[in-house]
Amino acid sequence: MGVEVPDNVVVTKLDQMASWCRKNSLWPMPFATACCGIELMATGASKHDIARFGAEVFRFSPRQCDLMIVAGRVVMKMLPVLQRIWQQMPEPKWCISMGACASTGGVFDTYCVVQGIDRFIPVDMYVPGCPPRPEQLIQAVIDLQAKIQAEGTLMGREFKTAARQQEKRALLEILPGHELPRPMPRV
Amino acid sequence: MADTATLDKLKARFGEADWKAGDRLPSASPGESRIVVPQSQLAKYLKFLKTDCGFDLLVDVTCVDYLHFRNAKDRFGLVYCLANTTTSERLIVRCYLNEPDLTVESAVPLWEGANWLEREVYDMFGIVFGGHPDLRRILLPDEFADHPLRKDYPLRGRGERHNFHRLTREEG
Numbered sequence: 107m108g109v110e111v112p113d114n115v116v117v118t119k120l121d122q123m124a125s126w127c128r129k130n131s132l133w134p135m136p137f138a139t140a141c142c143g144i145e146l147m148a149t150g151a152s153k154h155d156i157a158r159f160g161a162e163v164f165r166f167s168p169r170q171c172d173l174m175i176v177a178g179r180v181v182m183k184m185l186p187v188l189q190r191i192w193q194q195m196p197e198p199k200w201c202i203s204m205g206a207c208a209s210t211g212g213v214f215d216t217y218c219v220v221q222g223i224d225r226f227i228p229v230d231m232y233v234p235g236c237p238p239r240p241e242q243l244i245q246a247v248i249d250l251q252a253k254i255q256a257e258g259t260l261m262g263r264e265f266k267t268a269a270r271q272q273e274k275r276a277l278l279e280i281l282p283g284h285e286l287p288r289p290m291p292r293v
Numbered sequence: 294m295a296d297t298a299t300l301d302k303l304k305a306r307f308g309e310a311d312w313k314a315g316d317r318l319p320s321a322s323p324g325e326s327r328i329v330v331p332q333s334q335l336a337k338y339l340k341f342l343k344t345d346c347g348f349d350l351l352v353d354v355t356c357v358d359y360l361h362f363r364n365a366k367d368r369f370g371l372v373y374c375l376a377n378t379t380t381s382e383r384l385i386v387r388c389y390l391n392e393p394d395l396t397v398e399s400a401v402p403l404w405e406g407a408n409w410l411e412r413e414v415y416d417m418f419g420i421v422f423g424g425h426p427d428l429r430r431i432l433l434p435d436e437f438a439d440h441p442l443r444k445d446y447p448l449r450g451r452g453e454r455h456n457f458h459r460l461t462r463e464e465g
């Protein structure tokens with residue numbers, strides 16, 4: 107015996123429903139520390155208009171955000187701040203590493219610049235370029251939306267998998283004669 | 294030239310044995326002269342230059358590490374750039390320091406603006422300014438254990454930039 111479903115009713119899974127809501131209203135936290143931040147602003151402005159993808163509500167309070175966009179270099183004095191802000195954002199949350207510097211340190215291979223934020227916080231999308239065009243950032247948002255739709259769950263089970271916990275890169279440079287790190291306190 | 298008057302005043306006050314006038318560089322601007330003074334008496338010279346020669350503006354405090362520099366005899370060159378805002382005269386006061394005694398007297402009592410400049414020199418080169426009211430690191434984190442603009446400090450550091458706790462999804 108079949109149940110009669112009216113024309114204006116759609117049947118779906120709760121997980122997919124939640125992901126669909128989340129992906130279309132990402133609230134970015136603009137962690138813009140350098141020149142990439144300018145391109146991030148251009149992405150939010152009328153010409154490229156990230157609002158077309160539901161991600162226009164840039165909030166400067168991490169409590170209100172669920173997408174961190176790290177745009178620019180992060181130095182070692184800034185990294186504890188970055189981690190604190192990431193921890194202050196409520197779950198579920200995602201991170202886009204925008205530009206060469208945030209992803210790898212870029213040309214700034216010096217003592218104080220962190221060589222890729224993915225060494226210290228989880229990253230979902232990398233955007234190459236110096237700086238990336240707004241279109242590239244928008245593409246990253248679209249790809250992230252696809253990722254959220256594909257694997258998102260109502261209670262955030264996808265974040266608990268082993269694959270999401272594993273290290274993405276080696277922590278230390280493996281150089282011959284490289285000295286052990288100096289003591290620095292845990293954040 | 295206007296600056297010879299200052300040099301004459303210095304001669305009259307300190308004699309000619311301790312300090313010397315530096316060579317005039319092709320890049321020097323008009324009315325700019327350079328002197329080299331002994332480490333122990335730097336503050337005395339600066340005080341005289343401020344009170345008696347009218348150098349009321351401290352433009353910059355910086356330092357140069359001469360390690361591996363050709364023909365260099367001393368390790369560090371500490372540089373105070375002064376200006377006289379009435380006559381537009383400029384004076385570069387330099388003193389050479391060698392390890393292990395990297396202490397000079399602070400210029401903060403003379404120019405309040407020396408405060409952060411001297412903190413930066415301390416941060417980057419490890420020059421210690423005696424009598425400075427607040428000699429802490431200014432740019433690098435307090436836990437940093439080195440002075441990175443010294444030439445024997447590696448460009449990529451000694452691993453400090455990667456010595457942080459990693460956040461995983463689970464903790465975040």
Ligand code: SF4
Nearest residue numbers: 141142205206207236
């Ligand atoms: S990737 Fe290029 S544009 Fe972006 S922060 Fe680095 S240097 Fe600036």
